[in-house]
Amino acid sequence: MRDSVVVDGVGKTYSERRRAIREARFRVVPGEFLSLLGPSGCGKSTLLMMIAGLLAPSRGTIRVADREVRGGGRTSASSSSRPCCCRGAPCSTTCCCPIEMLRLRRADYEGRAHALLAMAGWTTRGHAAARASAG
Secondary structure: OOOOEEEEEEEEEEEOOEEEEEEEEEEEOOOOOOOOOOOOOOOHHHHHHHHOOOOOOOEEEEEEOOEEEOOOOOOOOOOOOOOOOOOOOEHHHHHOHHHHHOOOOHHHHHHHHHHHHHHOOOOOOOOOEHHHHOO
C-alpha cells in the first residue's frame, strides 16, 4: 500500500540552544488518522509546518504522496487555533499572517484570503475578530 505521509528521522534545530524536534519517525497510510499529542512547545506545530512544506527540516526526510517535501514551498496553507497576529485582530489580518511571514506582497493574496473567509461563512470585509476561530 502506498504511504500518504512518511516522516523519517526528521529533526528541527533553530540554534545550538533551541532544538524544536530531536527525531520524528512515522508513516501514515491512506485511510489512517494521526493525532499529534504533547505539551505546549514540544514541536507539534513545527512538525505540521514541515509536513506542509512551510518549514524545512534540519535533518531527515518528509514524503507526502511519494514526493519529498523540502520546505519553503508555497503550495500549502496552515491555520492555527490561536491568532498569529494579535487577539481581536480582523480575520483577514490573521489569515494574511503567513503571507507577511514569507515576505510576499499582501496585496497579491488579499483577494484570495477574502474569498476563503467568505467560503467559511465569515465576513469578507475583515471585521470579524479572529478569536471566533479559537478552539
